[in-house]
Amino acid sequence: MDKTGMDEIQYDAQRLEQWTAGAARGFSRRDFLRLSAAVGAAAAGATAGATAAAAPAAAAGPILKPLPPELFRVLGTNAETRFAALRGQGFHVPVDRFFVRNHTSTPVLDEAAWRLEVFGAGLRGGPVTFSLADLRRLPSVTRSAAVECAGNGRGYFTSQQGQTVSGTGWQLGAIGVARWRGVRLGTVLRRAGLAAHAVDVQAEGLDANFVSGGVDLGPVRRPLPVGKALDDVLLAYEMNGAPLPPDHGAPVRLVVPGWIGIASIKWVGRIEVSAEPLFSPWNTQFYRLFGPDYPAGGQPFDRQAVKSAFELDPAVPFAAGVRTTLTGRSWSAHGPIRHVEVSTDGSTWRRARPVGPTGGVWQRWEIGWRPFAGTHELRARATDVHGNTQPDVTVHNTLGYLFDAVVRVPVTAA
Numbered sequence: 250m251d252k253t254g255m256d257e258i259q260y261d262a263q264r265l266e267q268w269t270a271g272a273a274r275g276f277s278r279r280d281f282l283r284l285s286a287a288v289g290a291a292a293a294g295a296t297a298g299a300t301a302a303a304a305p306a307a308a309a310g311p312i313l314k315p316l317p318p319e320l321f322r323v324l325g326t327n328a329e330t331r332f333a334a335l336r337g338q339g340f341h342v343p344v345d346r347f348f349v350r351n352h353t354s355t356p357v358l359d360e361a362a363w364r365l366e367v368f369g370a371g372l373r374g375g376p377v378t379f380s381l382a383d384l385r386r387l388p389s390v391t392r393s394a395a396v397e398c399a400g401n402g403r404g405y406f407t408s409q410q411g412q413t414v415s416g417t418g419w420q421l422g423a424i425g426v427a428r429w430r431g432v433r434l435g436t437v438l439r440r441a442g443l444a445a446h447a448v449d450v451q452a453e454g455l456d457a458n459f460v461s462g463g464v465d466l467g468p469v470r471r472p473l474p475v476g477k478a479l480d481d482v483l484l485a486y487e488m489n490g491a492p493l494p495p496d497h498g499a500p501v502r503l504v505v506p507g508w509i510g511i512a513s514i515k516w517v518g519r520i521e522v523s524a525e526p527l528f529s530p531w532n533t534q535f536y537r538l539f540g541p542d543y544p545a546g547g548q549p550f551d552r553q554a555v556k557s558a559f560e561l562d563p564a565v566p567f568a569a570g571v572r573t574t575l576t577g578r579s580w581s582a583h584g585p586i587r588h589v590e591v592s593t594d595g596s597t598w599r600r601a602r603p604v605g606p607t608g609g610v611w612q613r614w615e616i617g618w619r620p621f622a623g624t625h626e627l628r629a630r631a632t633d634v635h636g637n638t639q640p641d642v643t644v645h646n647t648l649g650y651l652f653d654a655v656v657r658v659p660v661t662a663a
């Protein structure tokens with residue numbers, strides 16, 4: 250099977266087999282066993298042929314909300330937003346078109362019975378439990394933030410750079426910006442008795458354990474340093490002014506601004522506050538940069554990159570000789586977008602006009618264009634206030650994360 254089209258579940262299973270067989274480059278079986286011990290996973294039993302164990306979860310109707318084809322592209326247990334469906338929409342992405350990335354399936358949790366348990370050696374005392382009503386009684390904050398999958402744009406490593414990568418073959422629609430309301434994670438941690446010696450904070454999802462290559466890796470979880478946890482992270486219970494929908498983590502999820510989507514754990518049930526660094530498969534085996542240009546053992550990363558997308562369907566031809574308005578969005582996890590340049594002829598660049606608020610999580614933009622009959626290649630390139638911009642080529646990593654190169658969009662006019 251074409252590796253790019255593989256679901257991440259299959260990829261993960263395959264990767265585990267490679268490690269078990271000692272075949273993975275840059276990540277030895279010794280590393281694998283060491284990390285497995287560190288996360289308490291009984292990993293040594295993984296065998297070739299065990300990949301089928303991951304399959305049933307993927308087949309079980311993993312997303313609950315409707316996924317009409319004009320709004321979404323479905324990829325295994327995930328669904329990406331079609332950027333054409335964002336044309337004419339405002340700053341925030343409505344839930345009906347907000348992408349979903351599920352390791353297994355959306356669980357339906359009873360919010361009355363739901364509890365959050367905060368525990369660990371980084372607290373001054375024992376575990377502390379919060380109900381949803383408890384969280385709602387704490388001071389709330391509302392904040393616009395993006396959730397973007399680390400693998401957003403992964404498909405272009407292959408289609409544009411001719412490289413082999415593993416995982417969900419997203420185009421650029423694995424991002425959404427919403428208005429989240431909730432309580433600061435810091436507020437909850439302090440209520441729970443956060444100690445001065447706390448090191449890491451790790452939320453765990455209440456969705457099914459993630460099974461990969463026949464190995465139960467436990468609940469989806471990933472540690473945050475306590476500094477980030479106390480900074481701008483939310484335990485969100487509302488999305489765009491309504492209760493958080495099931496697919497996006499109801500009743501409560503983390504929202505970790507600027508960081509890769511996996512940090513924003515959905516369906517949070519427990520939060521460990523540790524007195525030492527924590528590891529999980531989601532910051533060691535997955536969500537690391539592996540490849541010849543990265544250190545042996547992989548390069549950890551947390552923050553997203555700079556990207557731009559046109560709000561159009563490349564399959565729909567433009568009317569030749571007729572002036573049209575191209576629209577799009579650009580974003581950087583490092584700061585606001587300073588400017589966006591667009592090329593319609595493969596060589597010259599023009600500044601796009603900002604649309605709507607500037608200085609936000611992402612920037613909407615537009616630019617006029619009158620195409621002649623024939624084929625064209627559209628490109629958009631953003632630069633943020635710190636000077637971070639988009640290269641022509643992204644350095645390859647085997648898992649296909651952080652694709653930030655300028656995407657070339659072939660279109661026709663007739």
Ligand SMILES: Nc1nc2c(c(=O)[nH]1)N[C@H]1C(S)=C(S)[C@@H](COP(=O)(O)O)O[C@H]1N2
Nearest residue numbers: 348349350351352398454469497510514515
């Ligand atoms: N519990 C849990 N949290 C999770 C996930 C998951 O599968 N289970 N997926 C993560 C990933 S990889 C991403 S990109 C975001 C996606 O959030 P969304 O589905 O609300 O768009 O959720 C993150 N949080």
Ligand SMILES: [Mo]
Nearest residue numbers: 398399510511
């Ligand atoms: Mo993700």
